Every structure is written in C-alpha cells, then in structure tokens.
Amino acid sequence: MRVIRADVLGFCAGVRRAVNLAASAAEKRDKRLFMIGPLIHNGRALRELEELGFSTLDEAELPETLSNSIAVIRAHGTGPRTREELSRRGAEIVDATCPKVRESQIKACELYKKGVQLFIAGEKKHGEVRGIRMFAPNSVVVENKDDVLEAAKTLLAKETPLKTAVIGQTTISETEYQSICTELKRFFPDLAVYNTTCAATKARQHALAELCAKADALIIAGERASSNARRLLAVAEKHGKPAWIVRAASEIPDNLTGFDTIGLSAGTSTPDALINEIEREISIRR
Numbered sequence: 307m308r309v310i311r312a313d314v315l316g317f318c319a320g321v322r323r324a325v326n327l328a329a330s331a332a333e334k335r336d337k338r339l340f341m342i343g344p345l346i347h348n349g350r351a352l353r354e355l356e357e358l359g360f361s362t363l364d365e366a367e368l369p370e371t372l373s374n375s376i377a378v379i380r381a382h383g384t385g386p387r388t389r390e391e392l393s394r395r396g397a398e399i400v401d402a403t404c405p406k407v408r409e410s411q412i413k414a415c416e417l418y419k420k421g422v423q424l425f426i427a428g429e430k431k432h433g434e435v436r437g438i439r440m441f442a443p444n445s446v447v448v449e450n451k452d453d454v455l456e457a458a459k460t461l462l463a464k465e466t467p468l469k470t471a472v473i474g475q476t477t478i479s480e481t482e483y484q485s486i487c488t489e490l491k492r493f494f495p496d497l498a499v500y501n502t503t504c505a506a507t508k509a510r511q512h513a514l515a516e517l518c519a520k521a522d523a524l525i526i527a528g529e530r531a532s533s534n535a536r537r538l539l540a541v542a543e544k545h546g547k548p549a550w551i552v553r554a555a556s557e558i559p560d561n562l563t564g565f566d567t568i569g570l571s572a573g574t575s576t577p578d579a580l581i582n583e584i585e586r587e588i589s590i591r592r
C-alpha cells in the first residue's frame with residue numbers, strides 16, 4: 307500500500323510550545339508538577355508527561371495548597387480566576403496558553419468591558435471556549451443555527467439595543483464560521499465579525515483537501531477528543547473519501563487493504579513519533 311503524507315500535518319506551533327514549556331518545567335526536579343487540565347488532546351503525549359512527573363488537576367477542584375508546585379496552564383488556556391487561585395495557593399505558574407488563544411481571550415475581555423454582547427462560534431464544552439468565556443461572562447456560545455435562534459429570542463426581547471460581536475473558536479472551519487456569522491447577521495445586522503480562527507488549523511484542512519484528490523482513503527492520526535482531528539475527518543468525508551481517526555498503529559482498520567493509496571494526516575496534538583509509527587504500519591500492510 308502506498309502512503310502519501312499531507313504537506314502539513316501534526317503538532318502546531320502552539321502545541322509544540324506547550325509541550326516544550328512543560329518539558330523545561332520538569333527539569334526542576336524538586337517541585338511537584340501539575341497540568342491544569344490535560345495539556346493537549348493526546349493520550350500518548352499525556353502519558354509521556356506523566357512519566358516526567360506531571361499529574362492533571364481539575365481547575366474546579368484545586369487542592370488548598372500548591373506550595374512547592376509548578377502549574378502548567380494548557381495550550382487551550384484558562385480564565386483569570388483560575389490563575390488567581392493558583393497564585394493564591396502558592397503555585398509557580400507556567401503559562402502555555404497558545405498565543406493565538408490568548409489573542410481571543412484579550413479580544414473577549416476588551417469587548418466585554420465595552421459592554422458588547424459577544425457570541426463565540428464553537429463547541430460549548432471545549433476547554434478553549436470555556437476559558438474564553440471566563441473573560442466575557444455574558445458571552446453566548448453558538449454551535450449551530452438553532453443556538454443562534456435561541457440566543458436571538460432571548461437577546462432581542464431586551465429593551466436596550468445591543469452592540470454585538472462574534473469571535474470563533476480557533477479550530478472552527480471557515481465554512482462553519484461563515485455560516486454561523488450569516489445566521490447571526492439575520493438577527494443582528496450590525497454584528498462585528500472578528501477573524502480569530504487559526505492558520506495552523508486551516509493549513510492542515512487545506513492540505514488534507516488537496517490530499518483527497520490523490521488518495522483512495524484517509525487515515526487521520528489523532529484522537530476523537532481533539533476538535534481539529536474531528537474537523538479533518540469531516541473534510542475527508544466531505545470529499546467523499548472513507549476516513550478514520552486512529553490513536554495508534556494497532557487501530558488501523560483491517561479493511562484498509564482494499565485501497566491502493568492511503569492519505570495520512572494528523573491533528574495538531576499528534577506527536578511526530580506516533581505519525582511515523584502509523585505510516586510505517588500502513589506501508590507494510592498487504
């Protein structure tokens with residue numbers, strides 16, 4: 307079987323930076339090491355961090371004291387309150403928030419302070435979106451047209467006219483963002499639209515779209531928990547190609563042998579070593 311890699315795949319700059327910052331923090335051997343929420347969405351990368359001495363803390367259940375500890379804030383970021391609580395409890399903070407996510411947090415905070423009603427187009431339960439919301443507590447997350455309709459019913463009932471704006475989760479696809487913005491504009495014609503989507507995500511989606519023309523089926527190395535891996539899968543499916551997200555070489559489907567050329571892509575949280583293993587395994591299949 308022939309394997310063709312997407313021109314752009316795997317770790318983005320934000321994830322690589324977070325992993326490197328955590329690895330540097332682990333060199334301080336005399337400190338307890340914590341990640342505030344999973345640093346990135348990849349089980350293997352997290353196991354490697356655990357081997358370095360990290361354990362994961364839930365930001366809603368921080369221990370009373372964190373003295374002699376390093377707390378690494380993940381690439382998806384967190385809210386100002388968590389940061390304050392970490393300092394108050396004595397942790398040394400290593401901020402691995404991706405600079406691109408930080409830009410969205412700053413924009414949300416700025417708009418909130420100006421009294422603008424903010425919409426966030428993205429996944430309600432996603433860590434990045436939850437973190438951004440902490441900077442604009444009145445913001446409304448819209449995942450689809452139904453959410454827009456619901457928000458419009460509530461907000462348009464208010465007597466004072468609203469200034470409105472929208473930002474997108476960094477990993478949202480352009481098409482999805484445009485469609486949500488168009489729907490919002492039906493109800494809020496003066497809506498200010500900010501482009502907060504990440505070029506890294508777009509680059510992987512475009513590279514995969516190009517790869518679809520050359521491949522019979524696609525493998526996306528990554529995890530379903532990773533939003534951008536799911537979006538890569540959606541791009542492949544949109545091009546009518548059979549596609550699978552696989553977490554390890556052992557998960558490569560048996561029926562792949564029916565295809566001549568396999569395209570290989572990977573989510574932004576997938577370590578290089580895992581991509582290499584999956585590529586090797588596919589290429590030796592008959």
Ligand code: SF4
Pocket residue numbers: 318319320321381404405406407476477504505506507574
């Ligand atoms: S996908 Fe983009 S926004 Fe998300 S961590 Fe990577 S570089 Fe940052």
